[in-house]
Amino acid sequence: MDDSDEALMARIARGDERAFRALASRHLPVMLGLARRILGNAADAEDVAQEAMLRVWTHAPRWRPLALFRTWLTRVVVNLCLDRKRRAPWVALEAAGEIVDPALGAGENAERDERERLVAAAIGELPARQRAAIVLTYGDGMSNAQVAEILDTSVSAVETLLVRGKQNLRRALDSVIDKDE
């Protein structure tokens, strides 16, 4: 039996709950991770992932395979994240874990950790669309065209989002540069 995403969606459109559970199991881990990186909050990420999967179920009869299912689902998750009014605390480093470079001394490692924490905090302070563009580009390695498709905007608008996002991050890191120089 064909168990591609598109085939499962066709079965879901006919009300097949087993196909829905199979599709949800396949995509939930990645979508949860994406929502968590954009929202910076595990509980909200679970809510968004659940809502996205319910939309897969309810919209399946209307869904047409014009784009890859994965792209469509990513767009749903990103839009749900952007729609969230409440801004949750950013906890990216908790998920990323400690990054220790054995070539550096303890002091240098601590200094670098501090900078990384600053970057993570600054990402959390970015406007939602800039943060989404940065997560999709740097975290998932998507091209600007792919990010534009997901954010439903143009490639140049994505480039602007990335440039402004990085400008904001540089501004947030200014204090560290001044201290070092």
Added chain:
Amino acid sequence: MNKKQLPEFLEAALKRATQPPPADDAAVERVLKRLSGPLPRQKASLWRLPGVLLDWQFAPAWPRVAALACCAALGFVIGIAGFDRRFDGGGAPFAVASNGDIGSIVFEPEALTGARP
């Protein structure tokens, strides 16, 4: 870190900070459990409606045609004869020629000459 090192550091730090987290099996299980309940009603797809209409078989089956023909024949007979008239009684269209007064009309003598046809 100085200003020259900043862009390079920023690129690397962004990649590290936005890396996908390791799969959280417990969270996945929790969401799947929440999804295992009764699912909401699916939204109907309007774009499929023309296809559904095209798939409909409008050709009636022959018993229905026979029943329709019988009903039509019965309606015709009832419409011609009517429920309120006898078939051989007065007033029936095919009984007119046998009425007595019709003969007297036809064979009535000529008013002036008194001749009979």
